[in-house]
Amino acid sequence: MSRRRVTLADLAEAAGVSRTTASLVMTGRGRELRISHDVEQRVLRAADELGYRPNAVSVGLRTGTTRTIGFVSDTVATSRLAGDMIKGALEAARERGFMLFIGESEGDPELERGLLHAMQDRQVDGIILAAMFTRTIKVPKDIGPAVLLNALPRPASGLPSIVPDEIEAGRSAARVLLDAGHHDEVYLIGAGPTLNDVPADSVAAVERLIGIRETGLRIAGGRVCADWQPEHGLAETRALLADHRPRALICLNDRVAMGAYQALGEAGLSVPGDVSVVSFDDHPIASWIQPKLTTVALPHYELGRQAVEVLFAQMAGEVEPGQVFRVSMPVRHRESVAPRS
Amino acid sequence: MSRRRVTLADLAEAAGVSRTTASLVMTGRGRELRISHDVEQRVLRAADELGYRPNAVSVGLRTGTTRTIGFVSDTVATSRLAGDMIKGALEAARERGFMLFIGESEGDPELERGLLHAMQDRQVDGIILAAMFTRTIKVPKDIGPAVLLNALPRPASGLPSIVPDEIEAGRSAARVLLDAGHHDEVYLIGAGPTLNDVPADSVAAVERLIGIRETGLRIAGGRVCADWQPEHGLAETRALLADHRPRALICLNDRVAMGAYQALGEAGLSVPGDVSVVSFDDHPIASWIQPKLTTVALPHYELGRQAVEVLFAQMAGEVEPGQVFRVSMPVRHRESVAPRS
DNA sequence: TCGCATCGCTAATCCGATTTAGCAAAGGGA
DNA sequence: TCCCTTTGCTAAATCGGATTAGCGATGCGA
Numbered sequence: 001m002s003r004r005r006v007t008l009a010d011l012a013e014a015a016g017v018s019r020t021t022a023s024l025v026m027t028g029r030g031r032e033l034r035i036s037h038d039v040e041q042r043v044l045r046a047a048d049e050l051g052y053r054p055n056a057v058s059v060g061l062r063t064g065t066t067r068t069i070g071f072v073s074d075t076v077a078t079s080r081l082a083g084d085m086i087k088g089a090l091e092a093a094r095e096r097g098f099m100l101f102i103g104e105s106e107g108d109p110e111l112e113r114g115l116l117h118a119m120q121d122r123q124v125d126g127i128i129l130a131a132m133f134t135r136t137i138k139v140p141k142d143i144g145p146a147v148l149l150n151a152l153p154r155p156a157s158g159l160p161s162i163v164p165d166e167i168e169a170g171r172s173a174a175r176v177l178l179d180a181g182h183h184d185e186v187y188l189i190g191a192g193p194t195l196n197d198v199p200a201d202s203v204a205a206v207e208r209l210i211g212i213r214e215t216g217l218r219i220a221g222g223r224v225c226a227d228w229q230p231e232h233g234l235a236e237t238r239a240l241l242a243d244h245r246p247r248a249l250i251c252l253n254d255r256v257a258m259g260a261y262q263a264l265g266e267a268g269l270s271v272p273g274d275v276s277v278v279s280f281d282d283h284p285i286a287s288w289i290q291p292k293l294t295t296v297a298l299p300h301y302e303l304g305r306q307a308v309e310v311l312f313a314q315m316a317g318e319v320e321p322g323q324v325f326r327v328s329m330p331v332r333h334r335e336s337v338a339p340r341s
Numbered sequence: 342m343s344r345r346r347v348t349l350a351d352l353a354e355a356a357g358v359s360r361t362t363a364s365l366v367m368t369g370r371g372r373e374l375r376i377s378h379d380v381e382q383r384v385l386r387a388a389d390e391l392g393y394r395p396n397a398v399s400v401g402l403r404t405g406t407t408r409t410i411g412f413v414s415d416t417v418a419t420s421r422l423a424g425d426m427i428k429g430a431l432e433a434a435r436e437r438g439f440m441l442f443i444g445e446s447e448g449d450p451e452l453e454r455g456l457l458h459a460m461q462d463r464q465v466d467g468i469i470l471a472a473m474f475t476r477t478i479k480v481p482k483d484i485g486p487a488v489l490l491n492a493l494p495r496p497a498s499g500l501p502s503i504v505p506d507e508i509e510a511g512r513s514a515a516r517v518l519l520d521a522g523h524h525d526e527v528y529l530i531g532a533g534p535t536l537n538d539v540p541a542d543s544v545a546a547v548e549r550l551i552g553i554r555e556t557g558l559r560i561a562g563g564r565v566c567a568d569w570q571p572e573h574g575l576a577e578t579r580a581l582l583a584d585h586r587p588r589a590l591i592c593l594n595d596r597v598a599m600g601a602y603q604a605l606g607e608a609g610l611s612v613p614g615d616v617s618v619v620s621f622d623d624h625p626i627a628s629w630i631q632p633k634l635t636t637v638a639l640p641h642y643e644l645g646r647q648a649v650e651v652l653f654a655q656m657a658g659e660v661e662p663g664q665v666f667r668v669s670m671p672v673r674h675r676e677s678v679a680p681r682s
Numbered sequence: 683t684c685g686c687a688t689c690g691c692t693a694a695t696c697c698g699a700t701t702t703a704g705c706a707a708a709g710g711g712a
Numbered sequence: 713t714c715c716c717t718t719t720g721c722t723a724a725a726t727c728g729g730a731t732t733a734g735c736g737a738t739g740c741g742a
Binding site for chain 1: 394395396397398399401402407409423424427428431432435438440441442443444445456458459460462463464570571575596599603606626629631
């Protein structure tokens with residue numbers, strides 16, 4: 001391979017100074033500790049010529065800080081939605097010269113412990129604990145500086161959390177319909193009509209429902225889906241259409257909406273002419289299906305960014321224990337909503 | 342926070358031995374260097390009680406090996422397809438006690454250099470250079486042990502490559518139709534009919550075409566798409582249907598196929614009754630659209646795994662310079678192909 | 683001319699492990 | 713009894729930097 005890396009000792013020798021002096025100049029403490037301008041320039045020039053870059057492992061050992069963050073998720077890393085979360089975290093970290101370790105626990109606590117250990121052993125400066133779906137999680141002890149992403153601590157742990165503002169999202173979805181004149185004949189697919197009619201463990205479902213109902217929108221009915229997949233959306237919408245003639249549908253996510261589209265198509269109903277549809281998530285398919293789906297977006301990228309930024313703020317001691325950061329969910333206006341005729 | 346980490350010195354003191362002895366026992370070299378069974382047990386017990394875990398940063402500095410791999414991609418990390426690639430790499434790495442640094446270069450060479458430096462400074466043991474779409478890339482100098490994932494080196498660089506076997510995939514797709522009795526009236530959507538009719542820079546398009554044509558399947562015609570997105574698939578299939586009546590379609594990927602489904606639906610043609618459809622990628626939508634799409638899967642998970650495994654093999658000196666590893670693409674038989682009537 | 687502060691730089695220590703070289707005690711052969 | 717091995721363990725060096733303490737030279741006031 002290439003020749004040995006240039007070390008501080010090499011640099012010092014090339015510049016004709018001690019390692020101490022070289023170190024002081026390179027860390028920018030030269031001024032403060034009275035290194036002459038002349039010597040400083042000499043060292044900087046030598047560093048440039050030799051292409052000196054400090055060995056981060058050594059720095060990590062000496063200073064105890066590695067400019068590294070651990071990102072542990074149950075399975076976020078693989079889900080499409082989560083790619084953007086990682087991307088946001090990655091960019092925010094990079095802006096500050098930090099790198100990210102990624103780990104997936106697959107929901108296995110044993111594995112999670114192992115990952116956390118592996119990261120702590122590598123002296124990460126902080127940890128992001130992320131969840132695939134918004135939910136509550138048990139926080140391991142002695143985790144050090146950490147934030148929860150898309151999750152809330154089950155027994156309060158003092159760690160800050162970053163979550164999407166699902167309640168506001170519910171309000172937004174309802175308002176899109178209200179603004180278009182849909183005050184009644186609105187049905188829910190995926191959950192509802194009451195707060196008890198939700199898939200198990202779905203924080204998103206509950207909060208979206210709360211938001212929707214807060215606006216005062218009259219909900220004519222709703223169908224729960226065990227799982228928010230297209231086939232369930234299809235089945236439940238079919239069942240709904242057997243007895244009812246909705247003028248608008250709020251689908252609890254885009255995959256469910258995709259199924260709903262299929263059912264509406266079968267029934268000879270056009271979107272948005274006969275039925276308006278709003279949804280949640282802004283999954284890629286939302287702009288692939290015809291007509292393109294108006295949906296309230298999960299801000300994955302922004303969630304990832306915020307997690308990193310909150311982590312830095314926390315390390316700087318600027319965060320209240322247990323503080324919850326809600327990231328707003330923007331509406332993507334597309335083609336699936338028409339004014340009520 | 343918690344109390345200071347347990348160090349080797351703590352362990353040695355607790356066990357009443359020297360740091361050297363403690364280290365020898367913990368690294369398993371005790372036998373070899375004649376540490377008595379008695380002392381060995383004493384150290385192990387103390388380690389267990391104290392919960393001693395060696396500081397990986399220190400080990401990294403001393404031994405020069407950090408049990409860490411750098412994963413740099415143009416933008417893989419965020420694309421859905423790539424999530425699985427990372428997952429595969431993650432799991433293969435974890436099985437050997439390695440962690441992964443993730444970085445995204447966004448195709449910016451400057452950024453890529455920065456990422457590679459950041460990783461080299463952290464003494465990664467090897468690097469995986471990944472690409473979003475299969476393509477050729479210029480390999481930076483002095484990169485150390487590395488493999489290319491979903492990419493081939495432009496000027497031969499001696500680095501091994503891991504790529505999906507697209508030619509075999511083309512053969513597989515064609516054979517699915519041939520086996521169902523479709524020997525003619527088969528059209529291509531997304532590329533073809535000749536090897537010149539492909540989107541720019543698409544290795545996949547060329548190789549899939551080569552594979553398809555090798556089987557001797559009679560291709561009645563083809564429509565290129567500038568970009569393999571649903572809307573182009575829709576437009577090109579519409580255009581095709583204006584003059585022709587295909588009995589089978591090979592779509593160059595699933596998103597194009599999704600557009601083709603829409604066009605076929607508009608034309609009142611049923612899948613697979615009137616027209617059989619095969620495609621490539623096995624994108625999640627392939628099992629969301631109706632009828633479920635028969636497609637030749639990009640083995641993302643397997644690609645990720647292989648990249649890590651080849652990297653280890655390379656570090657062990659078991660890989661030929663420039664060796665190319667082709668990962669086979671399995672057919673997912675679903676509902677979109679029917680026998681030719 | 684002496685004492686003291688300031689300037690400009692460096693020697694030595696430390697971070698937490700691994701690894702080399704070697705020391706003291708016990709055992710064995712002549 | 714003496715010398716040589718072998719056994720069982722440890723002191724010290726090392727990795728590549730950051731940091732603390734301090735040293736010699738110069739300048740300045742009295």
